Amino acid sequence: MHTYSLKRWLLLSTGWLAIILAAAGVILPLLPTTPFVLLAACCFMKSSPAAHQRLLQHPKLGPILLDWQQHRCIRRDVKLKAFAVIVLSFSLSIYLAPHPHLKLMLLAIGLIVFGCMYRLPERN
Structure with a gap:
């Protein structure tokens, strides 16, 4: 496996795991949602422009992520x-x-x- 494809696979896997943990964080009070969404956005930005774009277009998460990316x-x-x-x-x-x-x-x-x-x- 090429280094690029291994790195892409690891970033994609981490991004999807972060999404799952973020979803669990909505229900579980001690599991934070926001850091996992930010981690997923970062991972998808570097591994899957399509997944990153879908996250940015999410009606609830998209505006929050754009505010963070553009204005911190x-x-x-x-x-x-x-x-x-x-x-x-x-x-x-x-x-x-x-x-x-x-x-x-x-x-x-x-x-x-x-x-x-x-x-x-x-x-x-």
């Missing part, structure tokens, strides 16, 4: 929705956690995720 920021409404999802999902997880140390761990992770999202540059 996210829109304020996207950030506010992300805050709401973080608070709701971590609150539910903390409520359902059976042990106090798990509740504290979830609280710490939630605060870190919230802080990382807060620090991202935004545009109106």
Whole structure:
């Protein structure tokens, strides 16, 4: 197998795995969605222009990815929705956690995720 085709295959595989993990992250509160979508976009950009274009044309993900690629920021409404999802999902997880140390761990992770999202540059 040529080096180019091996590299392309690895990037494509990583991109599709990232998409699967991003989809799981929509449901699972501790699995982040956004970094996996960004990873998939990066992998597809280097391995499959068609897959990259499909991702950019996605009605929900496309505008967010374009904002990030072109301006290195996210829109304020996207950030506010992300805050709401973080608070709701971590609150539910903390409520359902059976042990106090798990509740504290979830609280710490939630605060870190919230802080990382807060620090991202935004545009109106």
